[in-house]
Amino acid sequence: MNPLQKLFPNIDDWGEIGRACIDTLLMLGGSLALTVLIGLPLGVLLYLTGKGQLRPMPKLYAVTSLLVNVLRSVPFIILMIVLMPVTYALVGTKLGIRGAIPPLVIGAAPFFARLVETALREVQQGVIEASQAMGASLWQIVRHVLLPEARGGLFAGITVTAIALVGYTAMGGAIGSGGLGDLAYRYGYLSYKSDYMLVTVVLLIVLVQVLQMIGDRIVLRYKQR
Amino acid sequence: MIRFVDVHKSYRVDGRDIPALQPFDLDIADGEVFGIIGLSGAGKSTLIRLINLLERPSGGRIFVNDTEMTALAEPALRAQRRRIGMIFQHFNLLASQTVADNVAFPLRLAGERDSAALQARVGELLARVGLSDHADKYPSQLSGGQKQRVGIARALANRPSILLCDEATSALDPQTTASVLELLAEINRELKLTIVLITHEMDVVRRVCDRVAVLDAGVIVEHGPVADVFLHPQHPTTRRFVDEALPEEAASEHTPFAQVPGHIVRLSFRGDATLTPSLSRVARETGVEFNILAGRIDRIKDLPYGQLTLAMQGAQMQIALAALREAGIEIEELPR
Numbered sequence: 324m325n326p327l328q329k330l331f332p333n334i335d336d337w338g339e340i341g342r343a344c345i346d347t348l349l350m351l352g353g354s355l356a357l358t359v360l361i362g363l364p365l366g367v368l369l370y371l372t373g374k375g376q377l378r379p380m381p382k383l384y385a386v387t388s389l390l391v392n393v394l395r396s397v398p399f400i401i402l403m404i405v406l407m408p409v410t411y412a413l414v415g416t417k418l419g420i421r422g423a424i425p426p427l428v429i430g431a432a433p434f435f436a437r438l439v440e441t442a443l444r445e446v447q448q449g450v451i452e453a454s455q456a457m458g459a460s461l462w463q464i465v466r467h468v469l470l471p472e473a474r475g476g477l478f479a480g481i482t483v484t485a486i487a488l489v490g491y492t493a494m495g496g497a498i499g500s501g502g503l504g505d506l507a508y509r510y511g512y513l514s515y516k517s518d519y520m521l522v523t524v525v526l527l528i529v530l531v532q533v534l535q536m537i538g539d540r541i542v543l544r545y546k547q548r
Numbered sequence: 549m550i551r552f553v554d555v556h557k558s559y560r561v562d563g564r565d566i567p568a569l570q571p572f573d574l575d576i577a578d579g580e581v582f583g584i585i586g587l588s589g590a591g592k593s594t595l596i597r598l599i600n601l602l603e604r605p606s607g608g609r610i611f612v613n614d615t616e617m618t619a620l621a622e623p624a625l626r627a628q629r630r631r632i633g634m635i636f637q638h639f640n641l642l643a644s645q646t647v648a649d650n651v652a653f654p655l656r657l658a659g660e661r662d663s664a665a666l667q668a669r670v671g672e673l674l675a676r677v678g679l680s681d682h683a684d685k686y687p688s689q690l691s692g693g694q695k696q697r698v699g700i701a702r703a704l705a706n707r708p709s710i711l712l713c714d715e716a717t718s719a720l721d722p723q724t725t726a727s728v729l730e731l732l733a734e735i736n737r738e739l740k741l742t743i744v745l746i747t748h749e750m751d752v753v754r755r756v757c758d759r760v761a762v763l764d765a766g767v768i769v770e771h772g773p774v775a776d777v778f779l780h781p782q783h784p785t786t787r788r789f790v791d792e793a794l795p796e797e798a799a800s801e802h803t804p805f806a807q808v809p810g811h812i813v814r815l816s817f818r819g820d821a822t823l824t825p826s827l828s829r830v831a832r833e834t835g836v837e838f839n840i841l842a843g844r845i846d847r848i849k850d851l852p853y854g855q856l857t858l859a860m861q862g863a864q865m866q867i868a869l870a871a872l873r874e875a876g877i878e879i880e881e882l883p884r
Contacts, residue, residue: 453640455714456600457654457702458629467653471644545644 333516341505344526347502350420350492350531353479354427355485362432363392365438367465373440377451377461391433398492403498410470423500427491427522435484442476443469475545482538486531493527504525550576550599550710550744555608557594560564567592569766571608576759578709581736581743581849583753583774585789586763592746595763596712599744600632601625613709630658633703637715641687641694647698648683673701677731693724700731704739711735713745717752729756733849750793754848756779757875762786775848779816779855779878794844808841810859812871817877818853827856828877834871836862857882 327337334340365387366367370382397405403426407417410425446469454468470477496504503523511520556571569591576582586592597603598610601617610617615628641650651670652660660666674680677697687695703711711770713732717725733756736743747753753760753774760778761771762785769783781787815827822845831838842857862868869879 341839404679447638447640449636449638449640450642452602453634454653456602456629456632456634457657457706458626459657460626463657467657468642472642474644 324476326402331522332509334522335435336540340503340526341520343501343503343506343523347492347504347530348523350423350427350495350500350502351485351488353420354424354431354488354492355481357424357428358484359432360441361428362435363439365432365436366443367469369436370469371451371461371465373444377464391436394429394433395437397430399426400494400497401428402426403495405446418499418500423492423495423502426541427488427495430483430491431488434487435480438480438483439473439477442473442480445476446472475542476547478538478541484488485534489527489531489534503504508523549578549611549613550574550742551611552598553599553609553812555605555610557591557603557606559596565606567766567825569598572768574761574768574771576742576744578742579736580758581733581745581756583757583760584744584746584763585748585750585760586746587748587785589765590763591766592763593714596714596744596746598624599710599712600629600634610727613831630654630706631708632710632712633706633708634712634714635699635703636715637718639692639699639719639812641695641698641702646684646686647679647690648787650687650698651705654702660704669705670701673704675733676704677701677811691724692720693728694762696724696728697731700728700735703867704741708741710744713743715746715748718747718749725752726755732756750778750789752844754793756849758849762766762789770877773854775818775844779818779847779853780880808839808859808863810837810839811865812841813858813860814882815858815872816853816880817850817855817876818848818878819851821876822852822854824875826872826877828839830868830871830875834862834864836860836865836868 327334350379357441367382369387369391372380372383372387374384394402406426406429409429410422411417413419413425416422423476450468450472451464473490492500492502493504493507496502496506496508499505503526510516520548552572553842554571554573555569556567557569558565558567560566561827584592584595594603598605599612599617601620605618608618612628612632614815617625617628620628642653645653645857648670648841650663651673652666655666655669660669669678670683674683677700679694679697679701682690682694687698690698699716711732716732717728721726729752732745735741736756743756745752745757757774759772761768762775762783763769764783770781770786775859777786778790778793781790812819830836838861839859840856841859843855845852847853860868871881
């Protein structure tokens with residue numbers, strides 16, 4: 324009997340844990356990419372249309388803001404269940420990695436959009452005024468001033484969002500999306516195999532730590548300037 | 549040429565119009581350094597932003613080089629703005645970009661893509677402001693004076709005909725202020741650039757401006773050549789600014805001259821009048837005696853000037869004063 328078996332008597336297939344890790348990473352990668360892709364423009368829209376900003380549009384801002392708040396206030400586990408028909412319509416399944424990504428993105432994008440809005444508000448008003456004085460168009464200001472100047476804050480937001488997504492992917496396990504959460508739920512909770520629970524929890528902690536470290540490095544690189 | 553025609557500006561705050569600038573007309577000539585001085589809240593910041601329409605006037609028309617700025621649509625306005633450089637109190641550089649990229653920024657905005665051309669122009673601009681060795685640094689690695697030099701290089705990138713300076717030296721220490729002002733004067737001379745600057749320091753006006761407007765609570769209370777306004781301030785606000793620039797004289801002028809016998813006059817010499825010994829000649833010829841109570845000799849931009857406060861006594865007083873006026877000296881009789 325090798326020492327691993329002695330420590331974790333119930334785990335007979337370590338390959339399954341490996342596959343679950345990969346599933347979690349795939350869900351995380353896919354949903355994070357789409358979250359940034361959707362949340363970034365949404366955050367820019369919130370910023371630009373806000374009161375006293377470059378293109379104040381009170382009605383559009385109010386509607387967008389309400390939508391974002393509604394999506395953020397529904398607990399993720401409920402959101403996933405509510406969104407099932409939407410998920411099915413979008414990707415043709417409610418299960419697995421593909422089935423997990425739509426609710427993950429719809430849950431995280433509004434959250435990330437708010438972080439983007441906040442990061443953009445940190446950009447010095449004077450720098451924006453200077454670029455207007457240089458004849459910059461709105462698009463040039465967004466592309467060449469706001470986004471580069473807010474880089475530090477944006478990467479901090481991506482880090483926080485990625486970590487929140489790790490939590491969401493684990494929750495997805497409860498409704499059959501696969502990954503480490505699924506493993507912990509099925510073996511650790513439903514079958515009382517607490518060694519499974521322990522291993523998955525440790526792996527999730529390691530994942531979160533690594534994400535935070537990478538995020539902090541990137542943010543620090545831009546903050547030093 | 550910058551021309552304001554019946555321009556006024558008010559801000560809407562809580563449904564009420566708060567006037568910032570009362571209706572005014574003003575012309576700023578090509579190639580001159582025009583100063584606008586005022587206390588904070590006087591409206592000078594608003595006034596300078598009207599020129600490139602960062603602030604839109606509530607009424608009136610603004611012309612820059614015969615283009616009516618107030619009539620332009622957005623794209624045409626952006627094109628015009630590229631012809632007007634602007635520097636700021638807090639520099640407003642892009643913290644995420646190097647010095648070279650900051651200077652290249654307005655060129656890129658204007659559509660320049662050729663990297664050799666960009667590099668050449670940036671090198672030229674950095675050399676002009678004396679920062680050739682700092683091209684690859686980030687703004688946070690520079691001192692305040694260096695940051696403002698980057699701001700100036702950036703403002704000059706698209707070869708503007710006008711440079712707007714928004715309190716450009718207010719965040720700098722006196723030595724740095726002097727060197728930045730010198731650079732501005734040099735640019736004005738060599739590039740024949742019109743400079744409009746706003747400041748709350750009379751000293752800045754005295755050193756570089758040709759003409760000045762004094763702004764008080766949204767009203768231009770006085771304007772004209774700096775020497776006229778500086779030597780003969782009319783409005784109380786102007787006098788306050790002049791007094792701040794000349795503290796020692798201000799102090800002596802507020803001491804009552806009651807115990808001093810004679811007629812109290814203030815003589816202003818400027819330009820050629822400072823070169824001739826008129827005062828001693830007139831004293832010898834007319835027999836008046838004088839006692840110097842206060843005095844100062846300095847420069848207004850390139851114009852040497854002197855100002856003396858005298859107590860004069862003698863029978864031929866009026867003849868002496870006439871002779872001094874004849875010699876190009878301005879005379880004001882001061883109350884006791």
